[in-house]
Amino acid sequence: MISRADVDHVARLARLTLSDAEAERMREQLAAILAYINKLRELDVEGVEPTSHAVPLVNVFREDEVQPSLPREAMIANAPEPAGELFRVPRIIED
Amino acid sequence: MSAVATAAGYEVVIGLEVHAQLSTRTKMFCGCSTTFGAPPNTQTCPVCQGMPGTLPVINRRAIEFGTRTALAFDCTVNASCRFARKHYYYPDMPKNFQISQYEEPLAEHGGLEIDVAGGGVRRIGIQRLHLEEDVGKLVHEGTLETAPSSLVDYNRAGVPLMETVSQPELSSPEEAAAYLRAFRAVLVYLGVCDGNMEEGSLRCDANISLRRRGATELGTKVEIKNLNSFRNVQRALEFEVIRQAAALDAGERIVQETRLWDADRGYTRSMRSKEFAHDYRYFPEPDLVPLELDLAFVERARAALPELPRAGRRRFVEQYALRGAEAATLTGSRALAEYYEATVGAGAGPRPAANWILSELLRVVPGDDEQAVRDSPVSPAHLAGLIRLIDDGTISGKIAKSVFDKMAASREDAATIVGREGLTQVADSGALALVIDQVLAADPKLLADWKSGKTAAENAIVGQVMKATQGKANPALVRDLLKEKLSKT
């Protein structure tokens, strides 16, 4: 129910390069996950309103007040390849 | 003009999508500051960096600003709306998804009036208005083509953005530019966006298609990105009209694609990478609960709306007897409109106040920069003071211009400068009569011409007297003295 083409499409959207073996493993795992999720379809939800949230809350706001940001050093420390005060990423290929 | 000529036979259909950064102090979903120009990556936190386990919380002011704008654009504010995740992978976005709104935007079904060629007014429909978060900024090392890598500054990631999509109802590049101008003016009036296109506070993408005149089907549309000034919106669309018309004339098919405007080179070019990538897999943002804006909230926002540019413009025409174009310029910015009314309020006549602001003030202060107008080196009270000195004959209009320049340079008031530099108009008839005698004695031909009643000669004499007094003579008095002298000879 999930094809190799689906896996290739999602991988491309996620900018991932998968080997044939990896793609096949992903296909199997995704298929298993989706099959499991599909069990939900067995439930009778007749008359139940669709919802995106389980909690009965609306309008949760914060005031527009500045809070301290994380120090740059701490943030950059997480970067696989820092470049001084910036994050370095692979070259963006536009076309 | 060339765009119009080339496209004869075609109808142009344009829709604009405008992204405006809201002038909140903090980001959309976290407390990081939004101050422009801070050192790179000093305004980020685990929330806007998308660290696992963090939770976004909606900035109340962003919702207020969005609501205010929606009402100003005559939109219906939806009683309930929610945020959604828009997925795409690009290094300017640390989370790999952008929190945006999709099926349930904040507001829909509005409109904006614009001026069209020939003096008419058109209402351009607004499809929807929604809120989302901005992304970081990529800095390329060297040129895009040769850069070994890109660098990212995430200060902007998470700044509140308001996206407003017009109906495809604009029928020329000029109308598109007019729409964007009117749009910007409203936002600036509302105080929800500083409207600074250079700093990227206001960004515009356009959809454009052509169809044969009379055809009912829409043509294939092309999206143009990177339109960061009024001029570029118009230029890019003019280029695109010509390009598409030429292609259609040659029997080619227009490809649905995204093109990037290159302002330096003056053309649009295809961004091929975007052709396949539009699969955003939207779904409701599970970390944010829905919004249910009650009527009281919306009505409070409506009650707090200021006078909007078009209403201000109509009022300026009626109340101050200004021409439409003058009123349009003065109300193009809220700060400028306030400046004008403060000048009139300080005692200047509505007519000279308009003249001085339009011809002199806007020479030294950029009228589209709200802050620059508020910080003007010549205050409304000082400008009114200068106009008063002209009105009561203390200085001539000519001298007044140089006094204005000095006021702009020193921030002093007019009277101080006039007093210190002895610029007071010579209104002493004895002294002026002496100067007239000297002028006439030096030029017997002029004397003869004048005696024979030539108006040109009188003007020449007045001119020479002004010159001899370095512009300080009161010209009306000089003419009176000349008349008196002529009657005696």
Ligand SMILES: [Zn+2]
């Ligand atoms: Zn943050």
